Amino acid sequence: MATVVTAVESVLEARGIEKSYRRGVWPVARRQDVLRGVDLALRPGEVVGLVGENGSGKSTLMKILVGALRPDAGTVAVSGRLGYCPQEPVFYERLTCDEHFELFGRAYKMSAEDERRSRRNLYAALGFERYAGTRADQLSGGTLAKLNLGLALLGDPEVLLLDEPYAGFDWDTYLKFWDLVAGRRQAGRSVLIISHFVTDEGRFDRIVQLRDGRAGPR
Template identity: 50%
Template structure:
């Protein structure tokens, strides 16, 4: 159960949330994006949100290209060019004709991430978005995260990896339902 959570994520910031398993990190993110409603308190959001949950939300029967088209229509985008650029940046541009169900777990997660980013949201909420990535793709992810931050987007990432802490401007630890600010890097 979350209690004592007060978090403001400013545009142009890269924020990390850490904590042991079962401490409520995913609950916090789901509340941030409006998937869960808090019993008390309030959540204020501005602009569009991109949410990449830990579990892939892709349709296993659709191809990568069909996913991009579906999200293009849903967000009213003129084309899928930006999504294709993101896939290329993540090293999986060659998977456009493959059904999601035939993709490796890491490539499926890349698609999951791209679908959260395709509409260039003001706030990116990412729950361990790089699960299944190889080291090269993991590094590509962090380059992208810095690019988003530098472009003025607010980025929140749940991470368990100590090596990731260096990438964040601010790190929060969730313990016993309370969110505490840890280290400031920027």
């Protein structure tokens, strides 16, 4: 079980994270070690990429960092607010984009004025304000990805964790995404991005690779 404490020098710090799963059916079931003592730290204003092959444990580690999954061992330290953009968009089919923002704003305990201001800025930054009144079940995959990212950014978190955030983005939205990331770096916010592969290495401060259940420099 992870112990959540307050990080001092890092806004997020994971130490000795271990996670395994049992595969197969008894009596031939076997244990598969996915994470074998992962250490990872994220400093203020840092943009870090987390890469690895399919099945290397990237999404498992991300779920542990945000508290959605318990590790078998290790500690997670977080300082400040945490924003999370999962690989698969989380949405309510019958709610419009506006209604999603209102709902998440209440969950973040934002004032109505702050929520509306942040929502307007995110619509403009990602270019999907024309879908404000559209129900989620009527949105394209690319627009759902924008909504998914916008909800993670709504509360202006100090730490932003993104799992394959730009899957489904067109080129224009991809560039807008990196403008948002650059703005967060300038504001001293930190971003951790999971990706199967990294093409724009110059946009990252560091790239960490998961290999054989452990994290290290690429």
